[in-house]
Amino acid sequence: MQNIKREVRTYLLDNFLMGGTGQDVQDDTSFMDNHILDSTGFIELISYLEDQFGIRIEDEEMVPENLDNLNSIERFVSGKRASLSVGPK
Secondary structure, eight states, rough: OOHHHHHHHHHHHHTSSOOOOOOSTTTTTTTTTTSSSOOHHHHHHHHHHHHHHHHOOOOOGGGGHHHSSHHHHHHHHHHHHHHHHOOOO
């Protein structure tokens, strides 16, 4: 099983916080409140999540509750992946 938080943290550090450390992005650090991502950054993050984890993020799912910190991303991506394994109803 992939470690979603670790992979996303590494992505953020490599692409948005050059020279940053894991301490810069804690599990509950808000990307918006701490100015880690702007609107373009969120689009890049969404594209990364779709490619990396094999999910499709719908427009209505692009909300802070799903994407504003590592905890919410892990919960969201895990839920999306679980629904893929169940298949359509």
